[in-house]
Amino acid sequence: MRDSNKFKIPIGPQHPALKEPESFSVALRGEKILGVDIRLGYNHRGIEKAAEERTYIQSLYIIERICGICSHSHSTCFVQAVEEIAALEVPKRALYIRTLIGELERVHSHLLWLGVAGHEIGFDTLLMYTWRDREVVMDLLALLTGNRVNYGVNTYGGVRRDISPEQAREILKGVDILEERTKYYIEVATQEVTIIQRLSGVGVLSREDALKLDAVGPTARACGVARDIRKDDPYSAYAEVPFSVITDDHCDVYGRTVVRVKELMESYKIIRYVLKNMPEGPIAIKAPRKIPAGEALGRYEAPRGEDVHYVKANGTEKPERVKVRAPTLANLQAVKHMLKDRYLADMPIVIAAIDPCFSCTDRMIAVGYVDSNKAEVINWEALRSYGIEWYRGKGIDFSKLNKEFSRRAIS
Amino acid sequence: MTVCENIKQQLAAQFPGIEERVKIPRPRRIFVDSSIEEFKKVFEYAINELGFKHLCTITGLDELDKFSLIYHLAQENGVLLNIKISLSHEDPVVDSIIGYFPAAEIYERELVDLFGIRVNGLPEGLRYPLTDDWPLDEHPLRKDWKPKTAS
Numbered sequence: 001m002r003d004s005n006k007f008k009i010p011i012g013p014q015h016p017a018l019k020e021p022e023s024f025s026v027a028l029r030g031e032k033i034l035g036v037d038i039r040l041g042y043n044h045r046g047i048e049k050a051a052e053e054r055t056y057i058q059s060l061y062i063i064e065r066i067c068g069i070c071s072h073s074h075s076t077c078f079v080q081a082v083e084e085i086a087a088l089e090v091p092k093r094a095l096y097i098r099t100l101i102g103e104l105e106r107v108h109s110h111l112l113w114l115g116v117a118g119h120e121i122g123f124d125t126l127l128m129y130t131w132r133d134r135e136v137v138m139d140l141l142a143l144l145t146g147n148r149v150n151y152g153v154n155t156y157g158g159v160r161r162d163i164s165p166e167q168a169r170e171i172l173k174g175v176d177i178l179e180e181r182t183k184y185y186i187e188v189a190t191q192e193v194t195i196i197q198r199l200s201g202v203g204v205l206s207r208e209d210a211l212k213l214d215a216v217g218p219t220a221r222a223c224g225v226a227r228d229i230r231k232d233d234p235y236s237a238y239a240e241v242p243f244s245v246i247t248d249d250h251c252d253v254y255g256r257t258v259v260r261v262k263e264l265m266e267s268y269k270i271i272r273y274v275l276k277n278m279p280e281g282p283i284a285i286k287a288p289r290k291i292p293a294g295e296a297l298g299r300y301e302a303p304r305g306e307d308v309h310y311v312k313a314n315g316t317e318k319p320e321r322v323k324v325r326a327p328t329l330a331n332l333q334a335v336k337h338m339l340k341d342r343y344l345a346d347m348p349i350v351i352a353a354i355d356p357c358f359s360c361t362d363r364m365i366a367v368g369y370v371d372s373n374k375a376e377v378i379n380w381e382a383l384r385s386y387g388i389e390w391y392r393g394k395g396i397d398f399s400k401l402n403k404e405f406s407r408r409a410i411s
Numbered sequence: 412m413t414v415c416e417n418i419k420q421q422l423a424a425q426f427p428g429i430e431e432r433v434k435i436p437r438p439r440r441i442f443v444d445s446s447i448e449e450f451k452k453v454f455e456y457a458i459n460e461l462g463f464k465h466l467c468t469i470t471g472l473d474e475l476d477k478f479s480l481i482y483h484l485a486q487e488n489g490v491l492l493n494i495k496i497s498l499s500h501e502d503p504v505v506d507s508i509i510g511y512f513p514a515a516e517i518y519e520r521e522l523v524d525l526f527g528i529r530v531n532g533l534p535e536g537l538r539y540p541l542t543d544d545w546p547l548d549e550h551p552l553r554k555d556w557k558p559k560t561a562s
Contacts, residue, residue, distance in 0.1 A: 040517075041540030048525075049551050049558075084437065214466055214514035226487075227465075233439055233489030297440065297483060297491060299467070308483065310470045325468035325518070333514045 005029050013042050020356075028344060036339050038332060051322040056082060056156065056291060059319060063309075066324060068149050069112065072098075072105045073302035074309070074324070075154045080235055081298035081311040082156055082319075086291045092237070092279045094158035099237040100171075100274045101144065101153050102300075103267045107178065108137045109303035110260045110267075113355045114185060117257060120349045121198045126188065133181045140174045143167060158284025168275045175268050182264045189261050199254035203338040203350035206251055215334040216327050217305020218263065219354045221247045222255035229301035240277075243270050253353040290317045302327055304355045328356045414490055415441050418461055425456055442493045450496045451506070457484055458511060463492050466512040469519065471526040473554045478503045478528060498528065507532035525552040 012023040021042035027034040047066055051059040064075040076098055083090055111134040118126025138148045144167055145151035153159050163171075189195060205215065210223035220227045228245040230238040246262045248255040291313040298309040305327030314320040331354040338350050391398070412420075415435045422443065423430040432444040445453045457463040463484035472479040478498045485491050498505060505522075507530050508515045520539040522528040527550035541551075550556060 037537055039537045039539075041538075041542065044540040046551060046558075049556075211464065212513065214512060229489070231489075232487065233485075233491070294436075295442070296436070297467075297493065299491075306467065308467045310468075310481065310483070312472065321470070321472055323468070323470040329517055330468075330514060332517055 006034070013039070022356075024347075026339075026344065026347070031343050031345065033339050033342055033344055033347065036336055038336065040329075040332075048322050048324060051319055053318065055289070055317045056319060057289075059322065060154065060156070061152070063322070063324070064150055064152065064154075067326065069109050070105060070302040070304065070307070071150045072101050072153065073300050073307050074326075076102060076236065077298040077300035077302075077307045077309040078311065078322070078324075079154045079156055079298075080300070081296040081309050082291060082313070083287075084296035084298070085294040085311065085313045086156070086287060088157045088285060088287055090158055091282045091285060093162075093281045094283045095237045096274050096278045097159045097161075097163060097283065098154065099241065100163070100271060100278075101141070101151055102236065103270045103274070104137055104141055104144075104171075105151075106303045107264055107267050107271075108134055108141065109355075110264050111137065113260060113303075113352075114257070116352055116355075117253075117349065120352045121195070123194065123198075129181075130185065133178065136174045136177055140171055143170060155284060156287035158282070160284070162283050163275075163278070168278075171271065171275060175271055179265070179268045182261060182268070186261050186265070189257050195257070196254060199252065199257060199349070200250070201252055201254075202346045203253040203256075203342070203353050204251055205334055205338050209337055210251075210334065213333040213337060214330055215305075216330045217302070217355075218256050218259045219305065219331050219334060221245065222259045223251045224249045227306070229299045229306050233299050235298070235300060237274060241270050241273050243273075253349055256353045290315060291319070304328060305330060328354065331356075413438065414488070415439065418490070418492070421461060422453070422456075425460075426453060429453070439490045440493070441491065442495065444495050447496050447498070447505075450494070453494060454482065454508070454511070457492055457494065461492070462486050463490075466508075466515055466518075467491070469508075469515065469522065471522045471528065471552065473526065473552065475554060476500055478526060480505060480522070480528070482508070503528040505530055509533065524550070526550050527553065 007028045009026045009028060010023065011026060012018050013021040023039040023042070025037040025039070047062055050062055054062065060075060060078065063078045064071045066074045111130045115127040115130040115134070118124065118130065141151065142148050144163065145153055145161060153161055205219070205223055207223045207225060210220050210225050215223065215225070216227065224247050226245045226247050231245050243266045246259050246266060248258050250258065293313055293315040295310070295312045298311070300307045307327055308325040310321070310323040311319055312321040335351060335354055339347060342350065415438065418441060419430065419433045419435065422433060426449060429443065434442040436442065443453065463486055465485040465487070467483035467485050470481040470483065472481070477500050480496050480498065482494045483491060484494065503526070505528060507519055509519065509532070516533070517539055519530045519533050520536070523530055523533070524538055524541045
């Protein structure tokens with residue numbers, strides 16, 4: 001029997017409210033989500049294959065462009081693996097600089113997320129505020145590297161740019177401003193009633209499910225799972241830097257918000273420590289063009305969670321294999337789980353809460369009835385008259401009023 | 412004894428002959444070459460007895476005469492166990508691990524699309540990451556696959 005309350009709504013891949021091309025096929029009964037199929041791959045650029053056909057130096061710059069927001073995460077993760085194979089002793093100062101850029105990147109990413117989250121729940125003032133403040137850290141990154149994103153700081157055996165004392169002073173000044181603002185955001189996130197009510201109990205993922213579904217990053221930490229590669233599997237200078245892993249027990253979008261704003265404070269702490277304790281010395285050692293045969297796995301705590309790069313070298317100047325697993329892919333099953341049996345209106349913020357920059361619940365192009373597997377294309381006109389008829393069936397008729405309005409509009 | 416050495420000994424005690432196939436290149440990294448026959452037991456032992464509860468990802472490799480898969484498992488303390496198995500190049504088939512790790516679904520779909528490896532037990536679903544009109548017999552990460560336009 002055909003259940004007319006069940007709908008399948010395709011959202012994307014091209015959609016005005018999506019920030020990137022992805023496709024969601026949402027099965028609904030009324031407002032409730034029965035299940036979601038997520039189709040990814042529209043951004044697949046064949047980077048792994050491209051890396052195999054290029055030299056290590058060329059690959060490094062392609063790998064950095066996997067993501068516009070966590071570009072430093074990917075390039076650091078990749079160089080770590082290659083350096084491990086080539087047994088390169090990276091100078092300490094270079095490791096500190098990598099850590100510094102990595103934390104500045106986390107600050108810009110988390111502030112960006114906070115703005116997007118505000119936007120998704122209709123709190124656009126928060127978006128305007130956070131993105132204004134984010135400019136402080138963007139300017140710092142541009143000052144240090146010449147770029148707002150894709151910093152090009154890493155190279156095999158170290159980094160390409162040193163930090164001058166003047167730059168260090170500028171960073172500290174910027175961090176003071178950001179810290180002040182972040183304290184305010186923590187207040188907003190933990191006291192503002194609208195935020196608490198809108199985000200609490202939305203996108204729930206229990207601790208057990210987070211573990212079972214291999215959630216990573218702030219998504220896992222907001223479920224009380226203290227999973228942070230910076231602590232568990234330290235790289236760069238993290239083994240020497242004191243900081244705490246922020247967790248929260250709310251297990252919902254609210255918890256993910258709290259984790260991120262509090263992590264900002266930890267990042268400032270790390271940045272100050274790194275600047276104060278940065279060792280003197282060279283920033284890079286010479287790396288060979290040909291990397292000896294071997295394999296290694298790099299891990300990195302990107303702003304969105306664990307990033308994994310596997311590299312296999314064959315003794316030539318081109319890698320044999322590069323495998324990349326970005327954090328969003330690891331959180332995919334968790335998102336599907338969070339959406340099930342929840343309301344369609346929560347979908348934008350639940351998806352945004354793992355931080356893939358997503359939004360939207362919009363309009364249908366085709367309506368497929370779940371149990372008949374038949375899809376029919378509905379145009380705007382048909383959808384509109386369907387709505388009018390539906391209300392008429394409930395005894396509500398706006399046709400007279402509509403006529404009156406159109407008469408007024410014309411005259 | 413380091414944590415990794417300890418894990419190596421536990422594996423050696425459980426699976427005779429595996430010891431010379433375990434490598435510890437650096438702290439917190441263990442690489443194990445497993446035969447396809449013993450894989451399931453090693454895998455289950457790693458999860459249930461050794462506490463490797465987190466799957467980082469699955470890497471596929473085209474090694475010309477064979478395909479290899481590496482299952483990257485992690486403990487919460489940062490130790491990684493990389494279990495490698497080899498499949499025939501003519502007819503690469505492997506059993507799905509989504510029963511152990513639901514998150515593996517998308518990694519296994521990648522193996523299907525990019526390497527042409529058949530995964531038993533992987534439910535029907537949307538393909539990833541290639542487009543719907545991509546030829547089913549073309550697998551870009553195979554070494555003999557070259558892009559049609561020169562790079």
